[in-house]
Each structure stands twice: as structure tokens, then as C-alpha cells.
Amino acid sequence: MKPSTFREISGNSGGYWALLVFLGLLIAVGLGAAWYMEHNGHWVTGMNNQIVWGMPHVFAVFLIVAASGALNVATMASIFGRTAFKPLSRLSGLLAIALLAGGLLVLVLDLGRPDRLIMAMMNLNFMSIFAWNIILYNGFFVIVAVYLWTLMERRGNRFTRGAGLFAFLWRLILTLGTGSIFGFLVARQAYDAAIMAPLFIALSFSFGLAIFMLVLFASYRWSGRPLGDDMIHRLQRLLGLFVVTALLFVAIYHLTNLYAAEHRDVEQFILDGNNVYSGLFWVGYILLGSLVPMAIAWFSPFRAAIGWVTTAAVLVVGGGMAMIYVIIIGGQAYPLQLFPGKAVSSSFFDGVISPYSPTLAETLLGIGGVGIALAIVVVGIRLFKFLPLSLEDARVDAHDKAE
Amino acid sequence: MSDEKALSGEKVMNNKIDSYKRRFLAQSAVITGAAALGGGLVLTRVVQARPASQAVSSKNRWGLLIDTRKCANDCDACVQACEMEHGWGRGSSDEQRSSPAQKAQWIRKVTLRDRTTGHETSLPMMCQHCAHPPCVDVCPTGASMKRDDGIVLVDKHRCIGCRYCMMACPYKARSFIHEDLHGQKTASPRGKGTVESCNLCVHRVDQGKIPACAEACPEKAILFGDLKDADSEIARRLASEPSTEIRGDLRLDLGVRYQNI
Numbered sequence: 317m318k319p320s321t322f323r324e325i326s327g328n329s330g331g332y333w334a335l336l337v338f339l340g341l342l343i344a345v346g347l348g349a350a351w352y353m354e355h356n357g358h359w360v361t362g363m364n365n366q367i368v369w370g371m372p373h374v375f376a377v378f379l380i381v382a383a384s385g386a387l388n389v390a391t392m393a394s395i396f397g398r399t400a401f402k403p404l405s406r407l408s409g410l411l412a413i414a415l416l417a418g419g420l421l422v423l424v425l426d427l428g429r430p431d432r433l434i435m436a437m438m439n440l441n442f443m444s445i446f447a448w449n450i451i452l453y454n455g456f457f458v459i460v461a462v463y464l465w466t467l468m469e470r471r472g473n474r475f476t477r478g479a480g481l482f483a484f485l486w487r488l489i490l491t492l493g494t495g496s497i498f499g500f501l502v503a504r505q506a507y508d509a510a511i512m513a514p515l516f517i518a519l520s521f522s523f524g525l526a527i528f529m530l531v532l533f534a535s536y537r538w539s540g541r542p543l544g545d546d547m548i549h550r551l552q553r554l555l556g557l558f559v560v561t562a563l564l565f566v567a568i569y570h571l572t573n574l575y576a577a578e579h580r581d582v583e584q585f586i587l588d589g590n591n592v593y594s595g596l597f598w599v600g601y602i603l604l605g606s607l608v609p610m611a612i613a614w615f616s617p618f619r620a621a622i623g624w625v626t627t628a629a630v631l632v633v634g635g636g637m638a639m640i641y642v643i644i645i646g647g648q649a650y651p652l653q654l655f656p657g658k659a660v661s662s663s664f665f666d667g668v669i670s671p672y673s674p675t676l677a678e679t680l681l682g683i684g685g686v687g688i689a690l691a692i693v694v695v696g697i698r699l700f701k702f703l704p705l706s707l708e709d710a711r712v713d714a715h716d717k718a719e
Numbered sequence: 720m721s722d723e724k725a726l727s728g729e730k731v732m733n734n735k736i737d738s739y740k741r742r743f744l745a746q747s748a749v750i751t752g753a754a755a756l757g758g759g760l761v762l763t764r765v766v767q768a769r770p771a772s773q774a775v776s777s778k779n780r781w782g783l784l785i786d787t788r789k790c791a792n793d794c795d796a797c798v799q800a801c802e803m804e805h806g807w808g809r810g811s812s813d814e815q816r817s818s819p820a821q822k823a824q825w826i827r828k829v830t831l832r833d834r835t836t837g838h839e840t841s842l843p844m845m846c847q848h849c850a851h852p853p854c855v856d857v858c859p860t861g862a863s864m865k866r867d868d869g870i871v872l873v874d875k876h877r878c879i880g881c882r883y884c885m886m887a888c889p890y891k892a893r894s895f896i897h898e899d900l901h902g903q904k905t906a907s908p909r910g911k912g913t914v915e916s917c918n919l920c921v922h923r924v925d926q927g928k929i930p931a932c933a934e935a936c937p938e939k940a941i942l943f944g945d946l947k948d949a950d951s952e953i954a955r956r957l958a959s960e961p962s963t964e965i966r967g968d969l970r971l972d973l974g975v976r977y978q979n980i
Contacts, residue, residue, distance in 0.1 A: 357816075357898035357911045364820035365894050368882040428880015428895060428912025436860045436879050446859035446883050502853065502969055503889030652891055654844075654965055655980070659832040662844070664824045664891060 320403040322468075322701035325539045332538075332698070339691040346684010349677040350425035358428065361678050366670035367648050372426035375682025378523065378640045379419030379689060380453070380494055381516055384487040385524015385558075387412040387460065390467075391487075392554075394480030400550060403704040404532065405480075409464040410696045411528055411689075412487075413457060418689030420453055422682055445496050452490040459483045468701060491517045498643065505582040506647030511569050518565040519636065522558040526609075526632035529555065531693055533626055535703060544709035545620035552625045556613025559632060563606050566639070582650045585669070586642060593646035596638040605635010645672055771925070780850075780869040780946040781919055782974035783933065784953050784962060785842060789940035792830065792841040800935030801826045801845075804920060805907040813900045823894035823909075825917045826932060831980070840980060843932065843941070845917035846871055846892040847965065848974030854884035854893065863914075869946075869974050872918040880912040889966050892916045919974075946974065 325332070353361055363370040390408035393401040401408075424430050440447040463479040466472035472479075495516030501507040529551050536543040570587065573579040586593050609628035611618075618624040649670045654660060660667035697703050802810035807823045814822050826845040832838070848871045854863045855871065862877035863884045873884075873893075885893045893916040896909060903909050906922035920930035928934075933941040944953030956962075962976040 354912075358895065359817045359821055359897035364818060364897075365823070365885070365891075366820055368885045368895060428882070428914070429878065432860075432877075432879045435877060439860050439877065441855075441858055441861040443856045444859045444883070446857065446881065450859065497883075500857075501886055503887065503966070648886070652889060654829070654890065655831050657834065659834055660829060661832075662827045662829040664827040664829075664844075665820060666827075666829055666844075666891065670820070 320704035320706075322403075322406065322703065323705050324699060324701055325535070325697050325703060327698035332694075335538075335694060336691070339687045339694060342687025343684050343691060346422075346681050346687060347425075349680035349684065350430075352677050353426070353681065354430065360675065362672050362674045363678070364670075364672075366665050367645060367672040369644055369648065370672060371674035371678035372422050372681050373644055374637065374641045375685050376419045376423040376426070377494065377644060378637055379415050379422065379685055381491060381520045381640070382523040382527050382636070383412050383415035383419060383456075384491045384494075384517075385520035385522070386415055386528050387483060387487050388521055388524055389528055390463070391480060391484045394463075394476055395484055400547070403707060404528075406464060406467050406702045407532060407535075407693075407697070408528060409460050409467065409483075410702050411531055411693055412524075413460050413464075414689040414692035414696070415524075415527065416453060416456055417692060418685040418687075421688055422685035425681060426678075445493060445500060449490075449493045449497070452486070452493050456483075456486060456490055459486050488517060491520045498647070503652060504647055505579055505653060506586065506643070506650055509569065509573070511565065511572070515562075515565040515569055518558075518562040519639065522555065522562045522632050523636040525551070525555050525558055526629040526636070529629040530626065530633070531690075533622060533629075535693075535697060536707065539703070541703065542706045542708045543622075544707055546709040547707045548622055548625055549620040552613050552618075552620065552628070555625075555628060555632065556610050559606050559609050559613070563602075563610075566601075578653075578656070585650050586646050591649075591669070593642045593649070597642045597646075600638025601635045601642065604631050605638060606632075609635075648672075775867045777867040778947060780974065781924055782848065782869065782944065782946040782953060782976065783919075783930070784942040784944075784956060784976050784978065786940045786942075786978045787840050787842045788979040789936075789938035790841050790843065791938070792839065794841075794937065795828050796935045796937055797843045797932035797941060798826050798828060800931040801917070804904070804923075804931035806902070806904040806909070811900075811902070813902070814896075814898060817897045821895075821897040823896060823915060825892075825894070825915070842977060842980070844890065844892070844965075845932075845975070846919070847890050847971070848919060850972035850974070852971065853887040853889065857883045857887040859883065866921070868924075870919045870921050870924070871916075871974075872921060873913070873915055875908050875910055875913045875915070878913040880914065882914060884914055888916075889969055889971070 361370060387408055389401050390405035390412075392398040393405050424433055427433065437450060440450065442448070459479070460483055463476070463483045466476040466479045492513040495513035498507040499510055499512035532551075533543070535541075570583060573583045585591070586597060588594060609631050612624050612628035618628075649672060651660075651665075651667050651669065654666065799809060802808035804810070805825060807814070807825060826843055829842055829844045831840045831842070848869055850865075850869065852863070852865055852871045855865050857863075859881060860877050860879055862874045862879070863871070864874060865871045880895065882895055885895060893914050895914050896911050899911050900909055907918075909915055920928075920932075923930060929943040930941075933943040942953050942956065944951040946954055946957070948954055949958075957976060960978065962978050963980050964971075964973045964976060965980075967973075
């Protein structure tokens with residue numbers, strides 16, 4: 317296999333600038349939404365004292381989880397010897413940084429007092445998983461940046477494997493940390509499970525790869541660079557593998573909860589309730605977000621069919637958002653069990669399912685985060701040599717079998 | 720001779736008076752001293768107030784014992800007293816734009832109904848002032864804190880409004896402020912974008928007073944005191960009568976205990 321030649325995209329076309337303007341609009345609208353929420357206070361959102369984390373957290377957690385997953389393609393090449401993916405490593409690192417930046421921005425702009433963030437960074441309480449995450453997220457930027465340097469700078473090439481391994485371990489811990497935000501919430505029936513941490517890692521693999529594929533396909537199509545069927549097929553099958561892995565963890569999580577009598581009610585609420593969460597879980601995540609993409613990944617008529625593979629990736633992203641919505645909002649909507657076995661009522665909505673409808677501002681803030689992430693990629697690939705000129709089949713290592 | 724006798728008799732008398740005087744003085748001194756010293760000792764036991772210059776000590780652990788049998792279903796005197804003391808709910812003209820689900824509630828009346836028998840119990844629910852508070856563990860900035868005397872509270876100047884403490888609290892004791900506030904009480908600073916909860920009327924406790932809810936309860940169902948003082952009424956009753964911690968399975972060692980749930 318010849319070494320790939322990396323080039324910036326020309327970025328002079330009207331389409332490129334139209335894309336940038338579009339992303340700029342998304343960012344501007346997102347920032348405007350954040351200003352509107354902060355200026356008025358959170359009474360203008362659908363969040364309240366029952367559903368304290370709303371739509372912005374769905375976007376933020378999804379983007380952060382996907383960020384760590386987006387790095388997997390690079391990991392496959394640098395550590396696990398999948399040389400076919402080596403040309404994709406740079407984009408993988410860039411996308412990881414971009415998604416994390418987008419997710420964190422949404423998270424920070426939804427704080428009650430984002431102006432005090434610097435104080436949070438200077439007074440960390442190390443008992444808090446949030447505080448650990450502040451370190452993990454900041455560290456991720458630095459480590460992936462160093463890893464990218466080893467990939468893109470000849471002098472750094474010999475450190476690529478070491479940096480890649482370190483970045484891989486860091487990303488695993490980072491996603492464990494994100495999952496543990498929920499896993500350690502002992503009082504909430506839907507959380508309080510050690511499996512939340514590995515579940516988030518499993519989800520990150522599929523979310524990250526799906527977004528990576530969409531970005532890759534779009535950038536090759538729009539920049540007119542060749543993308544061979546073999547590469548598409550490799551990514552397609554890998555996506556299927558990641559989706560089924562995540563599905564397995566989701567199944568174990570729900571089965572163990574169903575077996576424990578104390579969690580049966582919340583499981584019934586999520587899985588068998590006449591509510592939006594059951595719909596999002598079964599139709600959004602299981603059917604559209606998992607089973608359909610798996611079918612596309614493995615059934616031969618869809619082999620390397622870029623339209624179908626793109627559809628599969630879009631479905632994984634949509635299903636992933638649905639799953640995170642069910643975890644975050646559904647988990648809070650179910651009431652705390654203060655007095656197990658008793659019927660409880662109060663002026664503070666004890667014992668009742670809490671309704672939540674996200675307002676436009678919350679959703680726009682989340683979309684603004686997506687805009688930031690994509691804008692970083694779009695600008696990055698124009699300024700630096702992230703993308704190989706060609707990913708034609710002849711350039712992909714034939715000796716490195718897919719799967 | 721008789722003069723001499725008379726003189727010596729007078730001398731003896733004078734000596735006796737002197738000794739009476741001496742004894743009286745000595746006895747008075749002892750009694751005064753004992754009264755002063757003993758009184759001081761007695762006073763230090765009775766007065767729980769701590770000079771402002773003295774740090775809070777872990778020798779105390781403040782808590783509440785709530786007897787639900789005395790708590791009437793239709794009474795919310797404790798809630799109203801808290802609202803007035805801290806300036807929320809009926810004690811404030813703020814939070815007009817927040818929905819009922821968004822408005823702060825530091826203390827609330829909860830009604831429990833036995834699903835089988837239909838028996839109803841009413842009780843006030845507030846921050847349980849855990850010895851191992853999950854809200855303090857999860858707070859990234861240390862704004863959620865526990866004082867040495869067991870009172871759990873939020874430093875509103877350090878809170879960044881991440882609401883992780885609200886996710887972690889098993890008792891739904893915390894509220895987030897969803898809009899601008901005006902005219903807060905001096906002793907209870909509150910502010911948009913931060914989280915707040917019952918602070919056991921820390922400003923009153925520091926002045927040797929009892930929390931507003933305990934003071935307001937017409938049935939004296941809420942008993943405030945020092946759980947670590949074996950002679951306090953709360954400690955004696957907890958030692959001799961059954962009581963319950965809500966979600967005791969979480970082993971958070973609560974400062975608020977309930978009876979007859």
C-alpha cells in the first residue's frame with residue numbers, strides 16, 4: 317500500500333462557503349438561544365425542579381459520548397493494526413476534538429451561572445465525578461492534539477503508537493466518567509447501576525462511528541475525492557458490529573433491572589408505558605436506530621451502497637439521540653421512591669410522572685453545539701492536511717481484512 | 720479584778736464576733752464562688768449559642784425529630800414559617816413567571832397513603848441534613864457543603880447552577896431558581912441560576928434559636944436539638960423511642976428523623 321497523500325480541501329467553491337454560512341447561522345442561533353435562556357432565567361425552558369436536565373443535556377451528552385467514539389477509527393489503525401483505516405486517523409482525531417468542543421459548549425451554556433465556570437475550574441471538589449470530567453475533557457483536547465501532531469508531523473511519527481494508545485485509554489476513562497455521572501446516582505431508580513459506564517462506552521462506539529462516516533462521506537462527495545467501495549464496506553460492517561455491541565449492553569441493563577423487583581416499576585415505565593419514552597426506545601432506538609442499520613450493515617444487497625450506508629449512519633445517530641433522551645429525561649420523569657410501597661402526594665410533584673416538553677430555545681442551543689462541531693471540521697480540513705486525496709480501493713490495504 | 724474580768728469578757732466577745740465575721744466572710748466567699756462557678760457551668764450547658772468568633776464544631780450535630788402523629792394533614796404552619804423566614808413562596812413576591820413545577824420549595828407537606836389499608840400519614844419533608852450527603856459529593860465546585868455541626872447548605876456565591884446535586888439528592892429537597900429575584904432576606908441570600916434548599920435556619924441556630932419550622936408548629940411535632948448531646952431532649956427521645964430515617968437503606972445517616980411513619 318502506498319502511503320496516502322494528504323491535502324487541504326480547496327474550499328473555494330460556492331458550496332463550501334454556503335456550508336460555512338449555514339453552520340455559522342446554526343451557531344449564531346444557538347448562542348442567541350443561550351443568551352435568551354441566561355438573560356431570562358430557566359423559566360423560559362421546559363426544565364423545572366423535577367426535570368432538571370433537559371434537551372441541552374441530551375445534545376451535550378450525545379456529542380461528548382460520540383466524541384470519544386469518533387476517535388475509534390484512529391485507534392483501530394494506530395493500536396489494533398487495521399492499516400486500512402490509517403488514512404482516516406487524522407479526520408478521526410479532528411472530529412473527536414470538534415464533537416467534544418460542541419458538546420461541552422452546550423453543557424456550559426446551559427449552566428445557571430456559566431459566568432462562574434472559571435471558579436469551577438479553580439475550586440474542584442475531587443469527590444465529584446463532574447470535577448473529574450472537567451479534567452478528563454480538558455485532557456482529551458490536549459492528548460488528541462498531541463496525537464494529531466504525531467500523525468501529521470514527520471518528526472512525531474515514531475510516537476504515533478504510544479500517543480494513540482494513551483489517547484485510547486484516556487477516551488475509555490472519559491466515557492466511563494460520563495456514564496458514571498448517571499451510574500453513581502444512587503437515589504434514582506433508572507440510574508444507580510455500574511453498567512451505565514460500560515454501556516456509555518458501547519454506545520460511544522456506534523454514535524462516534526456513525527457521525528464519522530457521515531462526515532467522511534459528505535466531505536469526499538462534496539470535495540470530489542474518490543472513495544472506494546472497499547472502504548465503505550469496511551466502515552459499514554464495523555458500524556453493524558458496534559451497533560450490536562451497544563444493543564447487547566442495553567439488553568443486559570434492562571434485563572437485570574427487570575429481574576430486580578425494586579426496579580420493575582421504572583422498567584415498566586420505560587419499556588411498556590404509554591408514553592414518549594417507550595416509543596422513543598422501541599421505535600427510535602431499537603427498530604430504527606439498531607435493527608434497520610444492522611440489516612443494512614450485513615445484508616448483501618446493501619453492500620457498499622453508499623446511499624443505504626448513509627441512511628444506516630443517519631439512523632444510528634437519530635436512534636442514539638432517542639436513547640440518550642430516554643436515559644436522561646425518562647430517568648428523571650420517573651418519580652423518586654421516597655416511601656417504597658406507599659402512594660405519595662405533595663405540592664412538589666412527589667409520586668407523579670413529571671412531564672417535560674423541550675422549548676425551541678433548548679433545542680436550538682443543542683443544534684448550535686452540532687453547528688460548532690461541524691464548523692470546526694469544515695474549517696479544519698480546509699486549513700490543514702486532514703483528508704487523503706484518495707480513498708480508492710487500490711489505496712486501501714487489501715491484506716488488512718475487514719473485520 | 721471585776722474590771723479586768725469584764726474587760727477580758729469583752730475581749731472574748733470581740734474575738735467571737737471576729738470569728739463569726741471571718742466564718743461568714745469565708746462561707747459567703749465559698750457560696751458566692753460556687754454560685755458563680757456553678758452558675759457559669761449551668762449556664763454553659765443551657766445556652767447553646769456560640770460566639771460569632773468561635774468556629775462551628777463537630778461536637779454538635781443539629782437535627783430534627785418529627786412526630787408524624789402530631790402532624791395534621793391540613794396544617795402547613797411549618798411551610799409558611801419557612802417561606803416567611805427565608806423569603807420564598809408566600810414569603811416573597813418573586814418567582815411570578817416560573818411555573819408551579821419551577822418554583823422553589825424548601826419544605827413541603829407530603830401525604831403517604833398505605834395502598835392496602837388506605838391509612839394516611841402527613842409529614843413535612845425538607846433537606847435531611849445527611850452525614851454523608853450525595854449533593855456534597857457530586858458538587859464540582861464545593862458550593863454544596865456540610866458544616867462541622869452537620870448542617871448541609873449551599874454557598875450561593877460558588878454555585879454554578881449545574882443541578883447535579885438535584886439529580887443526586889434522594890429527597891428532592893433542592894430547588895433551582897429559574898428567574899431574577901428581588902428583595903431577598905438578608906439572612907437567606909438567593910439568586911437566579913443557583914440551587915438552594917433548607918439550611919436548618921443556620922442563621923437562627925447560630926444565634927441560639929431554633930429553626931422557624933420547629934418554632935411555628937402548633938403541635939410541637941418538630942423537635943430541634945443536638946443529636947450528639949446525650950442530655951438533650953432529642954437525643955434522649957431518639958435513644959428511648961423508635962424513629963425512622965427515610966430511605967435508610969441508602970445509609971446516609973440523616974440528621975432528620977421521623978416517628979410513626
